[in-house]
Amino acid sequence: MAIEITFPDGNVKAFDAPVTGMDIARGISPGLAKKAAVITVDGEQWDLSRPIDRNAAISIITRDKPEALEVIRHDAAHVLAQAVQELFPGTQITFGPATDVGFYYDFARDTPFTEADLEAIEQRMRDIVKRDLPITREVWAREAAIAHFEAQGESFKAEWIREGIGADEELTIYKQGDNWLDMCLGPHLPSTGKLGSAFKLIRVGGVYWRGDANNAQLQRIYGVCFANDDELKAYLKQVEEAEKRDHRKLAKQLDLFHQQEEAPGMVFWHPKGWAIWQAVEQYVRGVYRDSGYQEVRGPQIMDVSLWKKSGHWDNYHENMFFTESEKRTYAVKPMNCPGHVQIYNAGLHSYRDLPIRYAEFGGCHRNEPSGALHGIMRVRAFTQDDGHIFCTEAQVESEVTAFHRQAMKVYEDFGFTDLSIKIALRPDKRLGSDAVWDRAESALRAALRAAGVEWTELPGEGAFYGPKIEYHLKDSIGRAWQVGTMQVDFMMPERLGAEYVDEQSQRQHPVMLHRAIVGSMERFIGILIEHHAGSLPYWLSPVQAVVAPIVSDADGYAGEVTQALRQAGVRVQSDLRNEKINYKIREHATQKVPVIVVVGRKEAEERTVTLRLRGTEQQETLPLADAVRRLVDGV
Numbered sequence: 001m002a003i004e005i006t007f008p009d010g011n012v013k014a015f016d017a018p019v020t021g022m023d024i025a026r027g028i029s030p031g032l033a034k035k036a037a038v039i040t041v042d043g044e045q046w047d048l049s050r051p052i053d054r055n056a057a058i059s060i061i062t063r064d065k066p067e068a069l070e071v072i073r074h075d076a077a078h079v080l081a082q083a084v085q086e087l088f089p090g091t092q093i094t095f096g097p098a099t100d101v102g103f104y105y106d107f108a109r110d111t112p113f114t115e116a117d118l119e120a121i122e123q124r125m126r127d128i129v130k131r132d133l134p135i136t137r138e139v140w141a142r143e144a145a146i147a148h149f150e151a152q153g154e155s156f157k158a159e160w161i162r163e164g165i166g167a168d169e170e171l172t173i174y175k176q177g178d179n180w181l182d183m184c185l186g187p188h189l190p191s192t193g194k195l196g197s198a199f200k201l202i203r204v205g206g207v208y209w210r211g212d213a214n215n216a217q218l219q220r221i222y223g224v225c226f227a228n229d230d231e232l233k234a235y236l237k238q239v240e241e242a243e244k245r246d247h248r249k250l251a252k253q254l255d256l257f258h259q260q261e262e263a264p265g266m267v268f269w270h271p272k273g274w275a276i277w278q279a280v281e282q283y284v285r286g287v288y289r290d291s292g293y294q295e296v297r298g299p300q301i302m303d304v305s306l307w308k309k310s311g312h313w314d315n316y317h318e319n320m321f322f323t324e325s326e327k328r329t330y331a332v333k334p335m336n337c338p339g340h341v342q343i344y345n346a347g348l349h350s351y352r353d354l355p356i357r358y359a360e361f362g363g364c365h366r367n368e369p370s371g372a373l374h375g376i377m378r379v380r381a382f383t384q385d386d387g388h389i390f391c392t393e394a395q396v397e398s399e400v401t402a403f404h405r406q407a408m409k410v411y412e413d414f415g416f417t418d419l420s421i422k423i424a425l426r427p428d429k430r431l432g433s434d435a436v437w438d439r440a441e442s443a444l445r446a447a448l449r450a451a452g453v454e455w456t457e458l459p460g461e462g463a464f465y466g467p468k469i470e471y472h473l474k475d476s477i478g479r480a481w482q483v484g485t486m487q488v489d490f491m492m493p494e495r496l497g498a499e500y501v502d503e504q505s506q507r508q509h510p511v512m513l514h515r516a517i518v519g520s521m522e523r524f525i526g527i528l529i530e531h532h533a534g535s536l537p538y539w540l541s542p543v544q545a546v547v548a549p550i551v552s553d554a555d556g557y558a559g560e561v562t563q564a565l566r567q568a569g570v571r572v573q574s575d576l577r578n579e580k581i582n583y584k585i586r587e588h589a590t591q592k593v594p595v596i597v598v599v600g601r602k603e604a605e606e607r608t609v610t611l612r613l614r615g616t617e618q619q620e621t622l623p624l625a626d627a628v629r630r631l632v633d634g635v
Contacts, residue, residue, distance in 0.1 A: 006057040018051035022190065025060050036060050037068035037194065038187045045071065047137050047187040063194065069227055073098035075135070075189050076125075076199050076225040081105045082180045083124035084221070087117075093182065094156045094209065094218060101235065102199070102224035106207055108156060113204045113219055121221070122201045132193030133177035137186055140173050145183065156209060156216075157183060198232040199225040207371075241477045247529040248375040254534055254591060256542070257376065265373045265380030267522055272542035275571055276525055279540045281361060283413070284385045284518060291406055293359035293387055298339025300363060301330040309495055310338040311431050315464040319366050336362035337489075337514055340388040341496040344510075349500040354510060355391035355399055361521070362386045376522040383521045389513040390498065393443075396511055400447030400469070400486055407471055407484050407517050414528065415537060418474040421453055424461035431465050431491040440488040441467045465491045466514070475531040483524060487514040535614065538594045538634050545631055546593050547574040547609075548584045550600035557604035561597060561624060570631045572597075585612065595635060597627070611635075 002014040005024065021039030025032045025048065038045045040059045041052055045067075052058070061067050077096030084091055084107055096105030107113075113121075140148075142161060149157040161183070165171060174188055175181040189195065201223045209215035226232045243249075251257050256273030259266065269277060288295060301323060307313045312320065312334065321332040333339065340358045349356065363383050372378055389399050411419060423444050426437045444467055448455050455469070462468055468487035472480045489512040492498075499507045518524040528536065538544055545565060549558040555576050565572040575584050581598065588596055598610040598619070610621045613635060622630065 003052065004055045005052065006055075008059050018053040020051055021046060021048035021058070021060060024058065028060075032060065032062070035062040035064065037063040037065070037189055038071050040067075045187045047135075048190050049135075050137055050187075063189075063196075064227060070098045071187060071189060072195060072227060073103045073225045074184075075192070075195050076223060077103035077105050078135075078174065078176060078182055078184070078188070079125050079128050079192055079195060080121065080201070080221060080223060081107075081182060082128055082176055083121050085180065086128075087120060087124055090153070092154055092156055094160075099222075102202075102222065104220050104222045106209075106218040106220045108209075108216060108218055113221065118201045118204065118221070122199075122223075125199070125201075126197065128176070129192050129195050129197070131177070132191050134191050135188045136175045137188070138173045138175065140171050142167060142169075142171055145171050145173065149183075196228070198227065198229045199223055200232065200236070238477050238479070242479070242530070245477070245530040245533045246375075247377070247526040250529050250534040251375075254542075256529075259375070263381075264370060265368060265378075267376055267379065267381070273525075275542035276528075276536065276540060277521060279542075280518065280521065280525060280528075281385075284361075284410075287406060287410060287517070288359040288387070291357070291402070293357040296340065296343050296358045296360050298333070298336060298343065298360065298362065301332050302339065304329045304331050306338055306342075306496075307331045310341075310492055311465060311495060312338070315429055315431070319368070321365050321367055332365045333362075334364050334366045336360055336364065336384065336386045337388055337492060337512070338496060340386075341492065341498050341512070344390055344498055345496070349390075349510075351392060351500055351502050351508075354500060355389050355395050357387060357389045359385075359387040376526040379520070379522050382523070384516050385518050385521065387515045389515065390493070390500075390510040391513065392500075392508075393439075393511050396443045396488060396513065397447045397450055399513055400444065400488075401451045403486050403513075403515050404447070404451045404453070404469075407486075410517050411471070411473060411484075414540075415531065416473040416475070420472045420474075420480070421448065421455040422458050422470045422472060423448070423455055424458045424463075424468045424470055426462050426467060427460050427464060429464055430462070431495075436490050437467065440490055443488050444469055444486070463487055463514075465489050468514075471517075473527070475527065476533075481527050483519045483527070484517045485515065485519065489514060535592045535594075541592070541594050542571060543573055543591070543593050544571045545573075545595040545597050546584075546588050547572060547597040547599065548581060548588070549574075549576065550581045550598060552576075552578065553601055554599045554604045558599050561599060561609055564624065564628055565597075565631060568628050568632050570628075589614065595631060 002016060003018065004012050004014050006012050022033060025036040036048055038061045039048055040061060041056045077098065081093045081096055088109060092108035094106040094108065096103060142165065146158050146161050172184060172186060173181050174184045174186060176192055201221060203222050205220045205222065207218050207220045209218055224235060226235060254272060255270050257267050257269045304313065316334060320334050323330050323332065343358060344356065361383050365381050368378060368380050391399055425441055466487045466489040468485045470482050471484040472482050474480050493512045494509045498510055500510050502508045547558045547562045549555050558574050558576065562572055562574040585596055594614045596612040598612060603609055607624050608621050609624055609627045610619050611627060612619050
C-alpha cells in the first residue's frame with residue numbers, strides 16, 4: 001500500500017515504501033538535503049533518518065529556521081557529554097537539555113571541573129563536530145537499556161529508566177558514531193557536523209540529582225549556542241555589556257543597597273537606593289490616584305485557613321513561609337489578593353458601586369530556592385505595586401483596556417519603548433472548570449483586540465487562578481524582562497465569598513482583576529539600574545545635584561545654594577572637601593550625578609551658579625533663582 005506524503009503547499013506524493021525525511025529532501029534538491037535539520041511529521045519533529053511508514057503531512061525544517069534552534073542546542077548538550085566522557089573516563093552522564101540561550105549537561109564526577117577543563121572540553125567538542133559523526137536513533141527494550149547502562153557504570157541512567165520510564169513506554173537511544181550513546185527522546189540533527197561552530201562553554205555550577213538536596217551532588221556545565229557565529233558574537237557582546245551594567249556591581253559603586261547571608265533574598269536599602277525607591281513609588285502612587293484606585297493596607301500574616309480557602313494552600317504551599325503562635329499556624333503572605341478580598345467583604349456592595357479598585361504597595365514573601373536568588377532581581381521579600389479591581393463580567397474589557405493604556409504610558413515614562421505583550425494561558429495545576437477558563441481567556445483576548453494590540457500566547461503559563469496578560473520590556477541592550485501583569489480571576493471571589501447585589505437584587509460574585517505595572521519594586525529598580533547603566537534619568541536619580549565650591553571662600557554661598565535647592569524639592573548634596581574642583585567633578589561623574597553646581601568667588605558675589613550637566617563638557621552660568629527653577633523643572 002502506498003504512503004501518501006502531503007507537503008506544506010498541499011501537494012501530495014505517494015511512495016511505495018517507508019521513506020525518511022532525508023530521502024524526501026534529497027528528492028527535492030541536493031541543496032535542501034544539505035541544509036535540512038529535522039522534519040515535522042503531522043506537527044511533531046522527527047529525525048531526518050527516521051522512516052515515515054504512514055500517510056502524513058510533513059514539513060522540512062532547515063538549519064537556519066528558528067524551529068531548528070532547540071534541536072541544535074540539544075545536539076550541543078550531547079556533544080558536550082561525549083567530549084567529557086572522552087576526556088574524563090569514568091564520569092557519569094545524567095541529563096542535558098536545551099535552554100533559552102544554549103544548553104547544559106549534568107555530570108557525576110568526584111573531581112571538580114576547572115576553567116582549564118572547560119577549555120579542553122570545548123576544544124574536544126569542536127573536534128567531535130569536525131569528525132561529522134552520524135547520529136542515529138534506535139529503540140531499545142527497557143531491560144536491555146538498564147543492563148547496558150549498569151555495565152557501563154552509569155547508575156544514574158539505570159535508576160532513571162527503572163523509576164522514570166514505564167514498562168510500556170518506548171525507550172529511544174541516540175548514537176553518535178559507533179562508540180558513544182545516550183538515552184533521549186530526540187529529535188537530533190543527522191550528524192555532529194551539522195552542529196556548526198557557534199557554541200561556547202561558559203561556567204560550571206552545582207546541582208543535585210533529580211533536584212533533591214538529599215541526593216548526590218552533580219556538576220552542571222553550561223554553554224551557549226546559536227545558529228551561526230554572528231548570533232553567538234552578538235550574544236557574547238550583550239553578556240559583556242550586561243556584566244558592566246550588573247545592578248549588584250553598580251549598587252556597590254553607587255552605594256544603593258546591599259545583601260548579606262543573615263537575610264538571604266532580602267535587601268538592605270541605603271539612603272541613595274531608598275531615594276530611587278521613593279521616586280518610583282511616588283510616581284506609581286500618582287498613577288493610582290489619577291486612575292481611581294483607593295490605596296489600602298492588609299496584614300502581613302494571616303491564618304492558614306484563609307490560604308486554604310483561596311486555593312494557595314493546595315497550589316502554592318511549597319513557596320510560602322509559615323509561623324506559629326498560640327497553637328495557630330499563620331502564613332506570611334506571598335500575594336496580596338486574599339487580603340484585598342477581605343477588605344472588599346467588609347461592606348455590602350451594589351452593582352452601582354462597581355468597579356471598585358484597590359491598590360497597595362504590598363510586601364510579600366516567597367520561599368524561592370536559594371539557587372534561584374539573584375541580587376534584587378529574584379528575592380524572597382519584595383513589594384508589589386499591587387492592585388485589584390472588583391467588577392462585573394461586562395466591565396472586564398473596559399477595565400483591561402484602560403489598564404493597558406495606563407501601563408504603556410508608565411513604561412514610556414521610565415524609558416522603555418520596545419515591548420511585547422503575551423497572554424499566559426491555563427496551567428495543568430489550576431482552579432476552576434475549562435468553561436470558566438474559556439471565559440477568562442476570551443475576555444483577555446477581546447480586551448487586547450479592543451486596545452488594537454498584537455500578542456503572542458504562552459500555553460500552560462497562567463496563574464493557578466486565572467490567565468494573565470504579561471508585559472515584556474526590552475532594555476537598552478536587547479534583553480527582555482517580564483514586569484507588569486493583568487489577570488482575570490473568576491475563582492477567588494467565589495471561594496472567599498465576595499459578592500455584590502445586581503440589578504435584580506440577586507447576590508452575584510464579582511470578577512477580580514489582579515494588576516501590577518512595575519510588578520516587584522525590587523526587580524523593577526534592578527532593571528532600571530541596568531537599563532540606564534546606573535545613569536538614571538534626572539527625575540529618578542538619588543542625588544540630582546551636587547553643589548561644589550571651587551574655593552573654601554565660597555563654602556558659605558554653597559550652603560545657601562544647597563538649602564535653596566533642597567527647599568525647592570531637589571535631592572541635593574554639597575561637597576565642601578578641600579579638593580580641587582576637577583577632582584570633585586570626576587568623582588561625582590563616576591557617581592552618575594546628573595548636575596554639578598559649581599560656585600566660586602565670582603558666583604558668590606554675583607549670586608549666580610554654574611551648571612555642569614552629566615555627559616557633557618559644556619557649562620552654563622545662571623542667576624541662582626533661575627537655576628533653582630531649572631532644576632525643579634528637571635533640567
